[in-house]
Each structure stands twice: as C-alpha cells, then as structure tokens.
Amino acid sequence: MNIPLVNLKAQYLTMASEIDAAIRRVVESTIFVLGPETRSFEEEFASYCEVEHAVCVSNGTDALRLSLIALGVETGSEVITVPDTFYATGEAIASVGATPVFVDVDPATKTMDPAALEDAITAKTRVLLPVHLYGHPADMNPILEIAHRHDLPVLEDAAQAHGARYRGKRVGGLGKMAIFSFYPSKNLGAYGEAGCVTTNDAELAQQVRLLRDCGRSSKYLHVQRGFNHRMDEIQAAILRDKLPHLDQWNRYRRRHVALYQRLLADLPEIQLLRTSNDCESVHHVMVIELDNRDQIHGKLEALGIGTGIHYALPLHLQPAFRYLGYSEGEFPVTEASCRRVLSLPLYPELTKQQIAFVTGQLRTLLTA
Ligand SMILES: Cc1ncc(COP(=O)(O)O)c(C=O)c1O
Numbered sequence: 222m223n224i225p226l227v228n229l230k231a232q233y234l235t236m237a238s239e240i241d242a243a244i245r246r247v248v249e250s251t252i253f254v255l256g257p258e259t260r261s262f263e264e265e266f267a268s269y270c271e272v273e274h275a276v277c278v279s280n281g282t283d284a285l286r287l288s289l290i291a292l293g294v295e296t297g298s299e300v301i302t303v304p305d306t307f308y309a310t311g312e313a314i315a316s317v318g319a320t321p322v323f324v325d326v327d328p329a330t331k332t333m334d335p336a337a338l339e340d341a342i343t344a345k346t347r348v349l350l351p352v353h354l355y356g357h358p359a360d361m362n363p364i365l366e367i368a369h370r371h372d373l374p375v376l377e378d379a380a381q382a383h384g385a386r387y388r389g390k391r392v393g394g395l396g397k398m399a400i401f402s403f404y405p406s407k408n409l410g411a412y413g414e415a416g417c418v419t420t421n422d423a424e425l426a427q428q429v430r431l432l433r434d435c436g437r438s439s440k441y442l443h444v445q446r447g448f449n450h451r452m453d454e455i456q457a458a459i460l461r462d463k464l465p466h467l468d469q470w471n472r473y474r475r476r477h478v479a480l481y482q483r484l485l486a487d488l489p490e491i492q493l494l495r496t497s498n499d500c501e502s503v504h505h506v507m508v509i510e511l512d513n514r515d516q517i518h519g520k521l522e523a524l525g526i527g528t529g530i531h532y533a534l535p536l537h538l539q540p541a542f543r544y545l546g547y548s549e550g551e552f553p554v555t556e557a558s559c560r561r562v563l564s565l566p567l568y569p570e571l572t573k574q575q576i577a578f579v580t581g582q583l584r585t586l587l588t589a
Contacts, residue, residue, distance in 0.1 A: 222525065222575070222578050223525040223526075224525065224526050224527060224566045224571075224575050224578065224579060225527040225566060226527030226528060226529050226564065226565075226566050226567075227406045227527075227566070227567070227568045228566075228568050228570060228571075229405055229406065229410070229568075231568065231570035232470075232568065232569065232570060235570065236462065236463075236466070239462045240412075240459055240462060242462075243455075243458035243459050243461070243462045244455055244458065244459070246258075246458055247454045247455045247458045248455075250454070252454055253453055253454050253455070254451050254452075254453050254454060255434065255451050255452070255454075256454045256457075257454075258454045258455075258457035258458040258461060259277050259452055259454060259457040261457070261461060262275075262277065262457040262458075262460050262461045262464070263275040263276060263277055263417075265461060265464055266401075266417060266419075266460070266464065267419060269384070269391075269464060269467070270391050270392070270393035270394055270399075270419050271390065271391045271393070271394055272391075272393050272394035272399075272419045272420065272421055273420070273421045273422075273423065273426070274419065274420050274421070274422075274423065274425075274426035275417050275418070275419045276417065276418045276419075276426055276429045276430050276433065277415065277416070277417050277452040277457060278416050278417065278418060278429070278433045278450045278451070278452055279414055279415070279416060279433075279449075279450040279451060279452055280402060280403075280404065280414040280415060280416040281309060281380040281400055281401060281402025281403075281404065281416040282309040282312065282313050282402075282416070283313075283416060283433075283448075283450040284400035284401065284402070284416040284417060284418045285309065285310065285313030285314075285350075285376070285378065285400050286313045286316055286317055286450075287418060287429045287432045287433060287448070287450060288376050288398045288400055288418050288425075288429065289313060289314065289317050289319065289348060289376070290317055290432060291398070291425050291428040291429050291432065292347065292348050292374050292376065292397070292398065292425070293347060294314070294317050294319045294347045294348055295317065295318055295319065296317075296318030296319070297318070297319070297320075297345060298318075298319040298320070298345055298346075298347040298348075299319060299320045299321075299322045299343060299345040299346045299347065300314040300319050300320070300321060300322065300346070300347060300348045300349075300350050301322045301323075301324060301338065301341050301342065301346060301348075301349050301350060302314065302321055302322070302323060302324075302333075302349075302350040302351070302352065302378070303323060303324060303325070303326050303332070303333050303351070303352055303354075303536075303555070304323040304325070304326075304535040304536040304537040304538075304547075304552050304555045305325075305326045305331055305352075305354065305532065305535055305536075305552075305554075305555040305558055305559070306352040306354060306378065306532070306536065307380070307531075307532065308532075308536060308539060308541070309380075309402075310350065310352055310378050310536070311536040311539075311542060312541070314350070315542075319347070320345075320545065321536070321542070321545065322341050322343075322346070323341075323536065323537050323547065323551075323552060324337040324338050324340075324341045324552075325337050325552040325553070325554045325555055326354075326552075326554050326555055326558070327360070327554070328554045328557075328558075329494070329495045329497070330354075330357050330359075330360070330494070330495065330496075330497055330500075331354050331355060331357070331494065331508075331558060332351060332352065332353065332354055332357060332358070332359035332360065333351040333352065333359045333360070333364060334554070335360055335363035335364050335367065338363075338364065338367050339367050342367075342371055342373070346371070346373060347373070347374075348373065348374055348375070348376050349364060349367070349368050349373055349374070349375045349376070349396075350375075350376045350377075350378060351364055351375065351377060351378065351396075352378040352380075352381075353377060353378065353379050353381060353382035353385055353392050354381060355381060355494070355502070355504065355505050355506050355508055355531070356381050356382045356385055356408065356474075356502045356503035356504045356505035356506070357382070357385065357494070357496060357497070357500055357502040357504075358382060358385050358386070358387035358392050358395075358497075358499075358500045358502070359377075359387075360497070360499070361375075361377075361387050361388075361395045361396070362388070362499075365395070365396065368396070374396065374397035374398065375395070375396030375397055376396060376397065376398045376399065376400070377392055377393065377395055377396045377398070377399035377400070378399075378400055379392045379393055379399045379400060379401050379419075380400060380401060380402035380404075380407065380416075381402075381407065381408070381505035381506075382401075382408075382502075382503055382505065383401060383407065383408045383409040383467060383471075383503060384408065384409075384467055384468060384471050384503045385500065385501055385502055385503045386500065386501040387499060387500055388499050388500075393419040394419060394420075394421055397420065397422060397425070398418060398419070398420045398422070398425055399418070399419045399420070400416065400417065400418055400419075401416060401417045401419070402415075402416050403415035403416055403417065403456065403460055404416075407505070408467065408470065408471060408474070408503050408505055409460065409463060409464065409467050410463075411456040411459055411460055412455070412456065412459050413453070413455070413456055414456075415452050415453075415456040415457075415460065416452070417452075431444065431445060431447055432445075432447045432448060432450070433447065433448065433449075433450040433451055434447060434449070434450075434451055435447045435448070435449060469569075470569040471503045471504075473569035473570075473571075474503060474504040474505075474567060474568075474569060475502075475503075475504055477504075477507070477567060477569075477571050477576060478504045478507055478567070480573060480576050481507055481565065481567075481576055481579075481580060484576065484577065484580040485509065485580055485583070488583075488584060488587055488588075490511050490512065490513075490587045491509050491510070491511050491583075491587070492509065492510040492511070492561075493509060493510075494508050494509075494510075504567065506529065506531055506564040506567060507564060507565045507566070507567035508531065508562050508563070508564050508565075509562070509563055509565060510558070510561040510562055510563075511561060511563060511587075512561065514530075514560065514561050514562070514563050517563065517583070517586055517587070518530065518563055520586050521579075521582065521583070521586070524582055526565075526566065526578075526579055526582060527566055528563055528564060528565060528566075529563075529564035530559075530562060530563060530564065531562060531564050532559055532562075533559060534559060535552060535555045535556060535558075535559050537551060537552060537555075538556075565579055565583075566579060
C-alpha cells in the first residue's frame with residue numbers, strides 16, 4: 222500500500238467542482254490581483270481567527286518580513302525566536318537586516334521555552350517571535366508576560382497552526398501581530414504561494430497594506446518605500462472556498478493523531494508528543510520521536526510510506542546562519558529533536574485502515 226506523507230489530490234477530489242468554479246470566477250472577472258476575492262477572504266479569515274484585521278500577502282515568509290518591518294525591526298535589531306522551526310522564520314529576520322537570537326524549546330511541546338527567554342533579551346531586542354510548531358500553540362501567557370515587562374511586541378509565527386487555540390482563544394490574535402502561511406500543504410493551503418498577517422492594531426494592518434503594495438496609498442501615489450508582496454485573486458478565491466471546511470479538516474487530523482497514538486502507545490521505542498492541557502493543537506504534522514530515526518525513515522520510505530523530518534538541522538547549525546557564531550550543543554532540546562523526529566502520513570482524508578497499516582509496518586520494523 223502506497224501512503225504519501227500528504228495527499229493534496231485527495232482533498233481536491235472532495236471539492237473539485239467548488240475549486241474549479243472558484244478559479245473560473247476569477248478568470249471570468251479578469252481581476253487577478255488584490256481584488257474582491259482577497260478583500261472578502263481577509264474579512265472571513267480575520268473573523269475565523271477572532272481578530273480585527275487580516276492582510277493577505279505573497280507567502281508566509283513575506284508576511285514575517287512585512288510584520289517585522291511594521292514593528293520597527295531594522296539593521297542592528299535583534300529578534301528572539303527558536304532554532305526548532307522551518308528556516309523561513311530565521312531567514313525573514315535576517316532579510317530585514319536584523320539578527321536572529323535563538324532560545325531553546327520545551328521538550329514536551331517543541332515550542333519556545335519561556336524559562337529561556339528572559340536571559341536572551343538585550344537592549345537591541347525589538348520583537349519576540351514564538352512559533353506554534355506542528356500546529357501546537359506556544360505557551361503564550363508567560364511569553365506575553367515577559368514581553369509586557371520588557372515592553373516588547375510578540376509576533377506569532379502561526380504558519381502551521383490555522384485554527385489552533387490557546388486557553389480557548391484562536392492563535393493569530395494572541396500577540397501584537399501574527400503570520401500565517403497558505404503554502405499548499407498547510408492545514409489551510411492555497412494552490413500556489415500565499416500568506417497573511419493578522420492583528421488587532423489598525424495602524425499596523427494599514428502599514429502592512431502599504432508595504433505589500435509598493436508603499437502605495439492610491440493608484441499613483443507612493444507614500445513610502447514598499448515591496449510587491451501582493452497575493453493573487455485565484456489563491457484568495459480558493460482559500461475562501463476552503464475556509465469553511467477547515468474546522469472539519471482539523472477535527473479529522475485530531476482524530477487521526479488520537480488513533481496513531483493509541484496504536485503506538487505500547488511501543489517503548491517511540492515517544493509521542495504531548496498536547497498541553499491549555500491548548501487545542503491542529504496537528505499540522507504527526508511527529509514521533511525515536512532513536513534509530515534515520516534507519517526507520519529509510520525503511521518506511523522503501524515500503525511506500527511517505528515520511529518527513531521536521532526538522533533535520535536546527536536553524537543555529539544551518540550553514541546560512543554560520544555567521545551568527547552558534548555551535549553544536551547550545552540548544553540541546555532542539556538538537557535532540559532534530560536527530561529523533563519523524564513525521565508520519567497525516568492529512569484529513571487519511572483512513573483508519575491506512576493508519577493501521579502505517580503503525581503495523583512500524584511495529585514490525587521496530588520489533589523485528
Ligand atoms: C513555521 C513556519 N514559518 C514560516 C513559514 C514560511 O511560509 P511560506 O512557505 O508560505 O513562505 C513556514 C512555511 O513552511 C513555516 O512552517
């Protein structure tokens with residue numbers, strides 16, 4: 222049985238006529254960029270995230286860049302984040318001339334360890350950037366409390382966490398600003414590049430609107446320097462059609478993870494990630510931890526079972542960040558994760574039989 226890590230075709234087939242109609246709607250309108258679909262999606266997504274403003278941009282990385290610029294981050298600034306994340310989190314910080322400063326993650330949830338945060342704050346710190354990794358919200362209350370004490374804004378990287386809740390509140394409105402990615406494989410995925418910034422601050426939202434569209438306040442007036450980081454209408458139309466399904470898809474993900482956990486619970490070789498009692502995770506990926514990860518990874522792939530490693534090399538050890546001067550051993554929790562994590566197939570349309578097959582094969586490999 223071939224089971225991919227994600228299966229975007231399966232999702233398309235459940236709503237092919239809606240998607241095709243959305244694309245046709247835009248093509249027939251001939252409004253392809255920043256039009257009515259984007260405006261409507263911004264309203265609908267803001268309402269979904271329980272925030273005042275959503276501003277769509279070209280992708281999640283650009284959403285981070287524009288948020289950092291709107292928050293006043295510039296050359297010489299420091300932004301504190303985690304090394305256990307997708308590369309884009311650090312890249313966005315460096316791309317605006319600032320220095321990424323890393324703090325380790327909590328071993329249970331793999332999100333920013335608030336106990337490590339305060340020591341990393343310096344006079345140059347401008348923003349705290351926790352990541353809701355794997356769809357699990359970071360422990361926001363202690364992070365916000367530290368931010369408040371140091372008068373620093375918190376920017377949530379919610380690229381993997383559409384719909385997740387922390388103490389009952391949706392991510393996206395927990396800090397000063399938040400970003401989402403709509404990369405195709407995300408819980409809410411476009412059919413190309415797309416992303417979004419959310420905030421309850423009208424001025425920051427307006428600033429991102431200017432920055433994404435050449436600093437333009439009207440057609441021929443550019444009031445400040447900006448970029449072309451606009452989102453296109455086909456993506457907005459598709460995202461509008463997908464958004465009403467998101468909660469159901471997230472429920473399926475939760476159910477699949479619960480089944481995986483039940484079927485793997487008695488295997489001492491495998492550690493399962495815990496969901497904090499304060500959180501409703503949206504399980505972007507199904508991660509297990511094991512010692513002989515690379516061997517099992519190769520064997521599952523050979524059996525036709527798609528797997529992933531999120532992530533194989535922490536940000537502080539990436540060649541691109543060598544200039545920051547970090548060395549191995551500085552973030553032991555993240556480094557151990559990177560050696561041990563393995564992602565198993567997970568998408569809403571996955572069946573119980575497929576999960577039973579994956580866990581059965583894993584059991585055979587581990588007990589052989
Ligand atoms: C945690 C995290 N941050 C940022 C991004 C960047 O998003 P995008 O790929 O849309 O630029 C991603 C996407 O993979 C991500 O997983």
